[in-house]
Amino acid sequence: MQEEKMVSVIGIGPGGKQWLTQEAEEAIRRSDLVVGYTVYVELVRAYFPEKEYLTTPMKQEAKRCEMALAEANEGKQVAMVCSGDAGVYGMAGLMLELGTSYPNVEIRICPGITAALAGGAVLGAPLTHDFAVISLSDLLTPKEKIEKRLKAAAMADFVICLYNPSSKKRKDYLAWACGCMMEYKKKETVCGIVRNIGREGQESKILTLEELQHTQVDMFSTVFVGNEETREIDGKMVTPRGYRNV
């Protein structure tokens, strides 16, 4: 009987092993080959040094997926690792698209702790109520669409979690996004920044939306913007859900 050909697309969480799920760990252990973007592969290699590794740099996502599928098609058990969750701005979608050319290869998606959850835990409990996750990267999304989403989410009083808030070419995007949200959210809205979530050098800060607008963050940061009820309680960012009044 032929062994099943499989690629597991694995969300490894923000980096530290503490947030790896048991499923993710087992899938990596069982694999012959670990494929991924250089930075994440190095995180995994630290915990599983005995594996075979294959890396591609950023912006070669399709090539990376093709490599993973081709190796699985040749009979290797392949683990494709993504930071955070495999689906949230991750590789799961592209793998399923490209996988149609490899009908014998099963693609299994293993979820992981995305930055919204891990960063939320560091800050306190910002996501207790309805929230929206928006990436400020306009590499694959028109800026007009990002603007529309920022304003709609702010208008409907969602807690908003911003991924990719900054990059070398987009240093002013966070300030711009704060301006969009301030059309509907008060400038006193409680916000938070978490940098290097779950990794060495983890930092976090709570500040107002107006202060956030004048703050520089880097590409290793995740930004949280509260709703009308979000408060700072003992240094933590907390969005109440109303349980207390029930």
Added chain:
Amino acid sequence: MQEEKMVSVIGIGPGGKQWLTQEAEEAIRRSDLVVGYTVYVELVRAYFPEKEYLTTPMKQEAKRCEMALAEANEGKQVAMVCSGDAGVYGMAGLMLELGTSYPNVEIRICPGITAALAGGAVLGAPLTHDFAVISLSDLLTPKEKIEKRLKAAAMADFVICLYNPSSKKRKDYLAWACGCMMEYKKKETVCGIVRNIGREGQESKILTLEELQHTQVDMFSTVFVGNEETREIDGKMVTPRGYRNV
């Protein structure tokens, strides 16, 4: 030296041990007492039968938190368990609020795989792009606010993940929500339902928004509504991000 007094508020994921993080498992192992809502405590008890357990029924959230804090203040290491993530509609916020009365008790938040991530992995990759998470429960939120959020998220073409899509008293809410979203989203929009995520009896289904409007779901279900680009590929719900065209 006095030992540190601590409550860990732990997201255990949707139920199966495969999606427990290493941090969550260690925190439960280290604890003297596990506190939670009856259903989730039973899930944890299956894996850690030797622990002491304390349960309260639903709608007694504040009491449950007070119990956990009081026990920690007496010197017990307490694990408060929540399904999914500890913050997303979870107990983390209330614990931080009530914790101000127990200044000697440290509250640590341990994130977990929330239903949006786990259900997304079951369906394929619906959350590859910006998304909004909305609860249809109006127990703690005015229905007008839910409506505003549904329409704003649909108008800005977010992928939408619906928590608590149904209950005995709210059998018609999903149909109502679909109607709200159809003011902006096409009736052909690709949607998905996952039931009993990661547990015995897991089921999933992909259907159009119009079909979803005429479908009954129960309280163990999580619902996904795609954006303009979401497609069904080989039986999976996939939202492309555009990587393929780079």
